[in-house]
Amino acid sequence: MSALGITSLAAADLSGCASIPARSLPKLDYSGAMLITNASIVDVMTGRAIPGSSFIIDRGKISSLGPAAARSELSGFSAVIDLGGKYVIPGLIDAHCHTTLPGAGQFDFWGVSTTLYQLKRNHVQQIENGITNIKGGHPDIDPSDVSIFAKPTMLLTGKSSVWFSSVRELKDSLKESLENGASFIKLTMDNLSLMCGKGVIPVYSGEHLKIIFDFAEQHNLPVAGHIHRKFGFDRGLEYGINSMEHTIGDARISDEEIKLMAEKNIAIVPTMTVGQVFASEEAYDEVPREFRNDYIDNEVRIRREYLISNLDRFIEKDIHRANMEALAWYKKLGCEKCYDRGIMLTRPELYYGILKYGPDNVRRMKEAGVLIGCGTDAGVPFCYHGTLVREMEALTRLGFSNGEALKSATVNNARILGMGDTIGRIKENFSADMVVLDGNPLQDIGACRNPLMVVKNGRLAFINRERFSPSGKTLSLV
Known part of the structure; x- marks a missing residue:
C-alpha cells in the first residue's frame, strides 16, 4: 500500500473560534480608476528602481505606467494615493x-x-x-x-x-x-x-x-x-x-x-x-x-x-x-x-x-x-x-x-505557479498586487520587513495608518 x-x-x-479583529482601512472609492503617484517602482527584471513614477489601477489591474502625475491631472480618478517617493515592489x-x-x-x-x-x-x-x-x-x-x-x-x-x-x-x-x-x-x-x-x-x-x-x-x-x-x-x-x-x-x-x-x-x-x-x-x-x-x-x-x-x-x-x-x-x-x-x-x-x-x-x-x-x-x-x-x-x-x-x-x-503573465511584476495588464516600502530593497533586502501599505487586486489590504493621511479622495504619505 x-x-x-x-x-x-x-x-x-x-466554528466557535474567535474571529480576527477587522483591520481598519481608509475608505477609498474604487468605482473608477485609481492613481498611485510619486512612487519609486522597483523593476524586478532589471534590478533598478525608477523614481518619479505613477501608475493607474483599473478593475484590479495595472492599466498604465508613466511619470508622476501633476496636480492638475488628479481630477479624473476616483481615488489617489501619493507615496511621497517610497518604493513599490510587486506583491x-x-x-x-x-x-x-x-x-x-x-x-x-x-x-x-x-x-x-x-x-x-x-x-x-x-x-x-x-x-x-x-x-x-x-x-x-x-x-x-x-x-x-x-x-x-x-x-x-x-x-x-x-x-x-x-x-x-x-x-x-x-x-x-x-x-x-x-x-x-x-x-x-x-x-x-x-x-x-x-x-x-x-x-x-x-x-x-x-x-x-x-x-x-x-x-x-x-x-x-x-x-x-x-x-x-x-x-x-x-x-x-x-x-x-x-x-x-x-x-x-x-x-x-x-x-x-x-x-x-x-x-x-x-x-x-x-x-x-x-x-x-x-x-x-x-x-x-x-x-x-x-x-x-x-x-x-x-x-x-x-x-x-x-x-x-x-x-x-x-x-x-x-x-x-x-x-x-x-x-x-x-x-x-x-x-x-x-x-x-x-x-x-x-x-x-x-x-x-x-x-x-x-x-x-x-x-x-x-x-x-x-x-x-x-x-x-x-x-x-x-x-x-x-x-x-x-x-x-x-x-x-x-x-x-x-x-x-x-x-x-x-x-x-504558472502565473508569470499575470503576477510578480509592476507591469501593464498585470494584477495590481503591490507592496509599499520605506527603503530600497535593492540596497537592503531587509527593507521588505514592515510594509507601509499592501494592495491586493487593486484594493488596500493593509496600511500603516500612522504614515498616511487622508484628504478628500487623496491618501498621502506623511
Missing part, C-alpha cells in the same frame, strides 16, 4: 507554505482554541507582511472567518495522505482532487521519513508515477515534489517534475545532474530557512565536526537569535513556547524513540546536511540557469506565516544579490 502525498481540501472546523509570493497548519509540532488538547485562532491569523500575517499570493498545500479558509479586507490568492493541491491499494484507487483519487479544485499536485518523493524514529516510508512505483505525471500533463497541472534526499531528487529528475520543494541534505548534486535539471526546466524552491530552524543543536552534546563550518555556524547563530526573539507578530505565544519546550525531548528520549512516543521532531542530521550541501548545490543551480523560487514551509514548527523575508535574506547569504532574492520571491515564483 502506498501513500499519495497531495494535500487535503477538507478545511479545519473553525511577494510564498511558493511553499501550509495555511491550515498552525506552526505547532505537538498537538495540545488544552490549546485547541489557540491553535484554531492561529489558523485564522495565517492569512492576515501573510497579507500584512506583503505576501499577496501563496502556493499552499492546504485548503482556503472562508474569508468570513478572517475579518480582513483581502487575503492572498491561493493555489491548492488535492487530497492528503491518500492511501491506495490499487491503480484504480489512485486514478480515482487524482480525479477527485481535480474535481475539488486542485491547481497542482504535490508528491513526497523520498523513501525515508524526515521524522525522528520513523524510517522507511512508502514510495511510488514506476507505474504509479507514470499515471500521476500523465494525469498532470493531460489536465495541465504542475507537479511539485517534496524532496529532502538524493533518492527523491533522482526520481524527480527522471520524471521531469515541475518543481523540487526543499533542497537535499545527504549528497552533493553533480554538475551533470544540475545541467539536466536546467534542460528539463525543473525549478527549485530551496526553503533554506527550513534547514536552518531544524538544525537542532539541542539534539547534541556537541555538534559533529562534519556539520561545522563558518556558514553553518552563522546559520545556527541566526537560528538561536530568531527562536528567542519576539515572534508574537507571527505566532501565538503558547504555540511557540510548546515548540521550544519540545526540543528537550531530543535528549530526554533520544531521536529514535520519539516517533513511537508521539513526539514529532525532525532528524537534525538531515537538516544540518541541508546546511552542509545546500549552499553549493543551490549556487551551482543558479549558475546553470535553474529557476529558483522562494518559500517558507510556513505552518510547520518555527516556520511561521509572514516570514518570507527570512528566506530572501537566506538567499543573499548564499551569494544572491538583493535583486536576485527579490526576483526569486516575485517573478520567479510567479513562473513556478
Whole structure:
C-alpha cells in the first residue's frame, strides 16, 4: 500500500473560534480608476528602481505606467494615493507554505482554541507582511472567518495522505482532487521519513508515477515534489517534475545532474530557512565536526537569535513556547524513540546536511540557469506565516544579490505557479498586487520587513495608518 502525498481540501472546523479583529482601512472609492503617484517602482527584471513614477489601477489591474502625475491631472480618478517617493515592489509570493497548519509540532488538547485562532491569523500575517499570493498545500479558509479586507490568492493541491491499494484507487483519487479544485499536485518523493524514529516510508512505483505525471500533463497541472534526499531528487529528475520543494541534505548534486535539471526546466524552491530552524543543536552534546563550518555556524547563530526573539507578530505565544519546550525531548528520549512516543521532531542530521550541501548545490543551480523560487514551509514548527523575508535574506547569504532574492520571491515564483503573465511584476495588464516600502530593497533586502501599505487586486489590504493621511479622495504619505 502506498501513500499519495497531495494535500487535503477538507478545511479545519473553525466554528466557535474567535474571529480576527477587522483591520481598519481608509475608505477609498474604487468605482473608477485609481492613481498611485510619486512612487519609486522597483523593476524586478532589471534590478533598478525608477523614481518619479505613477501608475493607474483599473478593475484590479495595472492599466498604465508613466511619470508622476501633476496636480492638475488628479481630477479624473476616483481615488489617489501619493507615496511621497517610497518604493513599490510587486506583491511577494510564498511558493511553499501550509495555511491550515498552525506552526505547532505537538498537538495540545488544552490549546485547541489557540491553535484554531492561529489558523485564522495565517492569512492576515501573510497579507500584512506583503505576501499577496501563496502556493499552499492546504485548503482556503472562508474569508468570513478572517475579518480582513483581502487575503492572498491561493493555489491548492488535492487530497492528503491518500492511501491506495490499487491503480484504480489512485486514478480515482487524482480525479477527485481535480474535481475539488486542485491547481497542482504535490508528491513526497523520498523513501525515508524526515521524522525522528520513523524510517522507511512508502514510495511510488514506476507505474504509479507514470499515471500521476500523465494525469498532470493531460489536465495541465504542475507537479511539485517534496524532496529532502538524493533518492527523491533522482526520481524527480527522471520524471521531469515541475518543481523540487526543499533542497537535499545527504549528497552533493553533480554538475551533470544540475545541467539536466536546467534542460528539463525543473525549478527549485530551496526553503533554506527550513534547514536552518531544524538544525537542532539541542539534539547534541556537541555538534559533529562534519556539520561545522563558518556558514553553518552563522546559520545556527541566526537560528538561536530568531527562536528567542519576539515572534508574537507571527505566532501565538503558547504555540511557540510548546515548540521550544519540545526540543528537550531530543535528549530526554533520544531521536529514535520519539516517533513511537508521539513526539514529532525532525532528524537534525538531515537538516544540518541541508546546511552542509545546500549552499553549493543551490549556487551551482543558479549558475546553470535553474529557476529558483522562494518559500517558507510556513505552518510547520518555527516556520511561521509572514516570514518570507527570512528566506530572501537566506538567499543573499548564499551569494544572491538583493535583486536576485527579490526576483526569486516575485517573478520567479510567479513562473513556478504558472502565473508569470499575470503576477510578480509592476507591469501593464498585470494584477495590481503591490507592496509599499520605506527603503530600497535593492540596497537592503531587509527593507521588505514592515510594509507601509499592501494592495491586493487593486484594493488596500493593509496600511500603516500612522504614515498616511487622508484628504478628500487623496491618501498621502506623511
